[in-house]
Amino acid sequence: MKGSRSRSVLPGFGLTMGITVLYLGIIVLIPLGCIFLKTSDLSWGEFWTTVTAPRVMASYRISLLTSLAAALVNLLFGLIVAWVLVRYRFPGRKLLDSLVDLPFALPTAVAGVALTAIYAPNGWIGQWLEPLGLKVAFTPLGITIALIFIGLPFIVRTVQPVLEDLDKEIEEAAVMLGAGRWRTVLRVVLPELTPALLTGFALAFARGIGEYGSVVFISGNMPMKTEIAPLLIMTKLESFELEQATAIAVVLLVMSFAMLLVINYIQWRASRRALAE
């Protein structure tokens, strides 16, 4: 991989490199740089007061906790869905498989209004939960459900190909060595899936932290209670507090990039392990 460019008979290195770098610079790097540049308008003290204000801290806490909860739920159910899709044959399997991609293809705002219609106190499911004293819409639970919807494909689609490529022979070997089915799955299959599960989890978690469209409708947007960090940035923009919005955004970006590093590290370790074998 590394090392200077090897000689190739194929044309187009200069052209494609030019297009890629130019486009990347204009659309991604320069605009992203602006956010960080804008923070220099703030002194360190001002920056710190902004991002540690109670309302801002509360929004980070809500974003992180609901994303974490949603990613954990998806970790379990996403694994079950991937397992069922790969290992079993049953009527409607193809349809189920297509459904997994819907959150990826559906505009987030549509998901947001639909989920609110379902879980609002007078909604399809909400009206049955209300008498039980369980409120979903306009609570952190509602935010979590929206994030489960958004994060589902990330787990299923990272685990599925690994599970498909998994050699059944190692399971057979485990059985011949006397392991029961449950033990085989737990000790032989699950460790093989761990890097994919972790990657999917991290992807879903990172996506959840930044998610906006599907959450704003169902969250109710109450400061300190159900106000997520991206929404707080939006609020600050609407009241023309650009510097404050920038500070909140930079912290959110740093969190996302940290997640990205973690994902890269997991994949790097997994590929190194695969090479060693």
Added chain:
Amino acid sequence: MAGGIATSRSVRKPAPADIGRPTSEPAAVRWLLIGIAVLFLTLIVLLPLITVFVEGLKRGWEVYLSALIDPDAVSALKLTLLVAAIAVPLNTVFGIAASWLIAKFSFRGKSLLLSLIDLPFSVSPVIAGFMFLLLFGAQGYLGPWLDERGLQVVFAPPGIVLATMFVTFPFVARELIPLMQAQGIQEEEAAATLGAKGFRIFWSVTLPNIKWGLLYGLVLCNARAMGEFGAVSVVSGHIRGETNTLPLHVEILYNEYQFSASFAAASLLMLLALLTLGAKSLVEWKTAQRNQDLEG
């Protein structure tokens, strides 16, 4: 190796004898897991899908149709189509260039470049819109310069296009890179040795190999471009009939308690999503067919 493939196939075959096999679960466990998966996907994914159409049609076809031919809805649809018509081709050119670069050459900094291409995935849409506001807004870095020349980027279609391009930036590239990497460079090298020039190699050697993956990348990029909400919301300014896209139109109607009209507009976007999923199934089917042809 061929033997290994054969055994794994025979194991997967759903024969009645499969029940009680040591490498599968008891039937009760299997049906329990299938039940859990079906119930989970129904609650989380299928129910919202159904809700959109049922709520949209709640007051009958007349209300549904009048919501769709409302002038604001039509202009929102037009703007949405325009934005996708600009953003998707540009992202496609980039996607093809980037995947050619990454799949066909080895050079220093390749993994860094790959990470940078993925970067927009991990940026919150709200921040994506905000960046362009900082760059082109009235108080932004280029704002005064643009203002002197009477150009407006944010709160106008160009800003919406830019924000959409950022959010949908990686889709085509992400779809093509693994595909082109898996196909290697032998065929292209052979073409080059036989004297074919750059564009010809791409057109008659690479493109036939990647066309289905490219199609899916395009369709997915298009669905995301037409459906982008957060980033567009920041730079649009929400001017009715001028800078409202279809997803923003859904939001405005919803916030005005015009639920039926809102869900009618949402159902258009849902249809787009379903078409996207259909295209994906088609691409997977075509790819499987191609692989069979190659094997057989």
